[in-house]
Amino acid sequence: MDQKDIEYHLAFEDLIKKVNTMRTVDIEALRPETARICKVLRVAKLTSTSYANARLEAMDRGEKIIAYDSGKPCVEIINERTITEMMTIISCRIYIEAGAPPWTETERRRIRLFNETVGAYVSRGRVIAAAERFAFYDDDGYRNLRYFIKQLQKNGPIGKLCGKAAMNFNLKHFSLVNQQVGRHAGNFVMQGFFHQAEEIIGENGFIGRMGGDNFVAICPKDRLEELLNFLSGTGIVYDENTGDRIRVSASAGIFMIPEDFEYSDVGDIFDKIISALAAAKSNGQSDVVYFNDEMNARKQKASRLQRMFPESLKNEEFKVYYQPKIDIATGELIGAEALCRWYHEGRIIQPGEFIPLLEQGIDICRLDFYMLDHVCRDVRRWLDEGRKVVRVSVNLSRKHMLDEDLLKHILEIVDRNNVPHEYLEMELTETTTDVEFRYLKSVVSGLQEAGISTSVDDFGMGYSSLNLIKEVPWNVLKIDRSFLPVDEDDEKSTRSVMFKYVVAMAKELGLECIAEGVETQQQVNILRENHCELAQGFFFDRPLPVEDFEKRLDAHSYAGAQLS
Numbered sequence: 001m002d003q004k005d006i007e008y009h010l011a012f013e014d015l016i017k018k019v020n021t022m023r024t025v026d027i028e029a030l031r032p033e034t035a036r037i038c039k040v041l042r043v044a045k046l047t048s049t050s051y052a053n054a055r056l057e058a059m060d061r062g063e064k065i066i067a068y069d070s071g072k073p074c075v076e077i078i079n080e081r082t083i084t085e086m087m088t089i090i091s092c093r094i095y096i097e098a099g100a101p102p103w104t105e106t107e108r109r110r111i112r113l114f115n116e117t118v119g120a121y122v123s124r125g126r127v128i129a130a131a132e133r134f135a136f137y138d139d140d141g142y143r144n145l146r147y148f149i150k151q152l153q154k155n156g157p158i159g160k161l162c163g164k165a166a167m168n169f170n171l172k173h174f175s176l177v178n179q180q181v182g183r184h185a186g187n188f189v190m191q192g193f194f195h196q197a198e199e200i201i202g203e204n205g206f207i208g209r210m211g212g213d214n215f216v217a218i219c220p221k222d223r224l225e226e227l228l229n230f231l232s233g234t235g236i237v238y239d240e241n242t243g244d245r246i247r248v249s250a251s252a253g254i255f256m257i258p259e260d261f262e263y264s265d266v267g268d269i270f271d272k273i274i275s276a277l278a279a280a281k282s283n284g285q286s287d288v289v290y291f292n293d294e295m296n297a298r299k300q301k302a303s304r305l306q307r308m309f310p311e312s313l314k315n316e317e318f319k320v321y322y323q324p325k326i327d328i329a330t331g332e333l334i335g336a337e338a339l340c341r342w343y344h345e346g347r348i349i350q351p352g353e354f355i356p357l358l359e360q361g362i363d364i365c366r367l368d369f370y371m372l373d374h375v376c377r378d379v380r381r382w383l384d385e386g387r388k389v390v391r392v393s394v395n396l397s398r399k400h401m402l403d404e405d406l407l408k409h410i411l412e413i414v415d416r417n418n419v420p421h422e423y424l425e426m427e428l429t430e431t432t433t434d435v436e437f438r439y440l441k442s443v444v445s446g447l448q449e450a451g452i453s454t455s456v457d458d459f460g461m462g463y464s465s466l467n468l469i470k471e472v473p474w475n476v477l478k479i480d481r482s483f484l485p486v487d488e489d490d491e492k493s494t495r496s497v498m499f500k501y502v503v504a505m506a507k508e509l510g511l512e513c514i515a516e517g518v519e520t521q522q523q524v525n526i527l528r529e530n531h532c533e534l535a536q537g538f539f540f541d542r543p544l545p546v547e548d549f550e551k552r553l554d555a556h557s558y559a560g561a562q563l564s
Helices: 003-020 027-040 054-058 105-136 145-155 174-181 183-201 221-231 266-282 293-314 351-358 363-384 398-402 406-416 434-449 465-471 494-508 521-529 546-555
Strands: 043-051 063-069 074-083 089-097 165-171 206-211 214-219 234-237 245-248 250-256 288-290 318-327 332-344 347-349 391-396 424-428 453-459 476-479 512-516 534-536
Touching: 003 027, 003 105, 027 043, 027 063, 027 105, 043 054, 043 105, 054 089, 074 105, 089 105, 105 145, 145 206, 145 214, 145 266, 165 221, 165 266, 174 183, 174 245, 183 206, 183 214, 183 221, 183 234, 183 245, 214 221, 221 250, 250 266, 266 288, 266 293, 293 332, 293 351, 293 363, 318 363, 318 546, 332 351, 332 363, 332 546, 351 363, 363 391, 363 398, 363 406, 363 424, 363 546, 391 453, 398 434, 406 434, 424 434, 434 453, 434 465, 453 465, 476 494, 494 512
Parallel strands: 250 288, 332 391, 391 424, 424 453, 453 476, 476 512, 512 534
Antiparallel strands: 043 063, 043 089, 074 089, 165 214, 165 250, 206 214, 234 245, 318 332, 318 534, 332 347
């Protein structure tokens, strides 16, 4: 073995050792070893170009790497083209110095082995990069939740997150954006919003998408005010040709990470920002909520209630209360709404504490069916006792729109208790998606065919209420208390005018119209003046336990309601 052979083998061995210590592709780090081998093999230049497909190869649009370049004039001698298992194309070009003697067969063999080794390394790096793109980017090209978690795990334990703001934000009513400009333009808008937020956050923070229109971010404290101004509402271009824009805003939950924050795990930060966002979306007062100790206490209480629920349902701790519905023209009791109260260890847990909590999952559906079953038991007993029974309405959560067999489940409960269908009414609220809306329409129609009345609850609270009563065949329209004039309103106030015409519209459509939240004699008078004969509220009765409601059934009238 001559000196040249020894130099080649030593150089090649050093190359292999270096490659085996490197996880990612770093041609710069390999340049000393690459240059050493190229000089031994008389290679003047070595390039590798990767093309995603044959079309891009034909256009010569690929990722080019110059592994070695002596800077001397050279000519191409070897051009090897390889198609990988991932269908990418790699073109490797090897040059010899102009005027140099041709390579020997041994040199050619060694050049090919060297080229294959470097090619395998580059290919491995590209596979790793592709795997990382798959792992840390979603199908739309956004850095995803895995990326965000990786950054938390990487930066949290060493304190790089301290003093920064962790954030969970959600684009408001983005389905309406898609409806207005189309899904393709909507995607363009979301990308624009994401990249502008990313630019504001800068290199000392990071942002990822949890899915849909829900995002998470870490923002430096000195950039937070600018980011919140951006989230409060910004015009985003949706048509590059015209420059037309649409306004996009977001709700946000924020946790200001203390300077002395003791990082335990990813979930610790996530729990805080998710809870804060939930509060921002539900309180109706602010689009931005900061996590605090009080929120943490509420979260712990909520977790405790969630754990209690299955056993409490089994033990029948949930009781039906009935709030009467009155015909104010006659004072007659004409119906009731079934409302839920939770008795646990000698105290009442108020609906506001547990209903929103259960609505975060499908537990609310279990409670709704429980309530329907217990109402049916009461109605059946009243009929058997010979009482004059009125129609009772039972609330169904929007979550039921996920149940393909909802109509079947309702009828099974009613018929199992042998209750005539005319004594029941299902109260439903408007839905938020086209799919849910179509299913809601189907369920309401099915209930009506079965002889069970339906009412649209909280009319006027949503964004598509008029379409809701135009498309869905309801029996009853319940006007939300926010529409009902209060004592100080005059007949020309916005609320009074809207109430007047909502009642008139309901009557014109042939719907029963009932006002909820009636609390004063003046409001009763306003109902009479606007020909709304049906009412429900504290003026007549609060929700009553079953024993007290049965007394109302027996009396069957409210003389006070007829006062002028």
